[in-house]
Amino acid sequence: MNPMRMRMDPLTLLRDFTIRGDLDKIVRLNGNFRFGEDYTFPCSLETAYRSTKGNRYTLETLVHYIKNHHLKHTEYFQNTLALGIPSVTLPDRKPILNYLQGILSTTDSIEYLPEQPSIPDEPSSHQQHSQFPNSDEIITELESPPLDFISMIRTAEKPLKDRESLLECKNRDFYSVLVAATKREEERQRAESHQRKDGLVAKSRLLGSADDFGGDEMGYDHQTPKPKMHLKIGEGVPIILVPSAFQTLITIYNVKDFLEDGVYVPTDVKVKAMKGAKPDCVTVQKKLSRDRAVTAYEVRDKPSALKPEDWDRVVAVFVLGKDWQFKDWPFKDHVEIFNKITGFFMRFEDDSIESAKTVKQWNVKIISISKNKRHQDRAAALEVWDRLEEFVRSRSHS
Known part of the structure; x- marks a missing residue:
């Protein structure tokens, strides 16, 4: 069995698809991302990657970033603002890109939740069947995940202005304010x-x-x-x-x-x-x-x-x-x-x-x-x- 499928980790799956050049196989369907034919995850699902601001990036933020990392940060930020998607901060752009492209094997920003079950090296057939169901069962279970109200609230939020966006606003600078005053x-x-x-x-x-x-x-x-x-x-x-x-x-x-x-x-x-x-x-x-x-x-x-x-x-x-x-x-x-x-x-x-x-x-x-x-x-x-x-x-x- 594919170890990526066994782990069911959206961050690791996204890294694997990025390294293989299969990003086009990650398709959004309603409120979920389908990874090929094997896995489906909610767009608002928080990943193990923690930002420098302390919050965890959602799968939607990372998928959108890796597909648009070629944009300059100001253009990327305006794009996320228009779509209502939380953006990757400027300090996190390079580390996330290096990790997802396989340049870095790991980073201190990745923190897996302690309650995730560990996977035995050589599971028995009974354990394997009970802990890791077949692909149809996985899709069925993940398409109806438990309601995560915090993630739902964060997904509905649309940040308009913060200190970073003000500094990166196009065609604006503080010198013009000084001149006007x-x-x-x-x-x-x-x-x-x-x-x-x-x-x-x-x-x-x-x-x-x-x-x-x-x-x-x-x-x-x-x-x-x-x-x-x-x-x-x-x-x-x-x-x-x-x-x-x-x-x-x-x-x-x-x-x-x-x-x-x-x-x-x-x-x-x-x-x-x-x-x-x-x-x-x-x-x-x-x-x-x-x-x-x-x-x-x-x-x-x-x-x-x-x-x-x-x-x-x-x-x-x-x-x-x-x-x-x-x-x-x-x-x-x-x-x-x-x-x-x-x-x-x-x-x-x-x-x-x-x-x-x-x-x-x-x-x-x-x-x-x-x-x-x-x-x-x-x-x-x-x-x-x-x-x-x-x-x-x-x-x-x-």
Whole structure:
């Protein structure tokens, strides 16, 4: 008698049929696999091969795998998913293939159930007849096996997603997720930037952020929105004046690049790139540090257009170094101007001393930048912000 037939082990039979090249003789009939003309086993029957995950592979899983092992794992997995068949895991593919093809004689993953009866080497005719019935009897018995409810449940299960399937999903990667998240964050920051540039929003932030100008000392009660007294720097957004002449380094065209981004761009370059008419007012905020950017400033270059009450809001001026810049200003002299307004004079570091000769007589902060080393602009811009914020704090407390 054929020893394979005697053992009635579906895993060993599948290995024998694989080695002989008889896989085409394993035919599925309803819920069973028929091995040639001798044996029939339920498709859901658990074999002795235990996966690395701990469960035993069903006969259906192993038969389908050995007939489709040539497929790449992603294609194989999608195929099993579509058919509702549990798949062989990626780590188990090679060991199972080597065992079933006869390359390995055995493996630690094969665990036979202890209750399987041992087969005597030389059974008597009576024992042989009682323990190993003829093929017709075997088929009859195995076609109506005892109900295995666990196997029935597992056969009905259709796994959709697990960690392995997610990693092996076609045309998907985690980089695209990162790119999408980064894009959403950039759009959010851009939207907030547009809001900060709105003068009305800037004004509301200024009036609603007393902490940045000294908290309660500014005259605000944190429990009531009404101010207790007028701001020392005037109601509204503080004003920074810049020259309208092109011979100065800082103008209304490039002041935003310098103060917000810490980059000096020549005025003529900005004018050539500008679309539309020259702006009458530009709003700037400090974005060069981790401080909350809640204080906004209006930058203007037409002092003659200011109303009397607007002069109370002027906190800084970029000077040309020429007396005529202050013509018709509502102050009696330079001393009064630079006591009430902080002054800045921008120059290239290699300019002659004569260019700053007049300015040195005034209470003005001289800021030097390089003609070519743009990476140094940030430090110069921060120098302006430090001086300006210190001045605003001292003026608010006076």
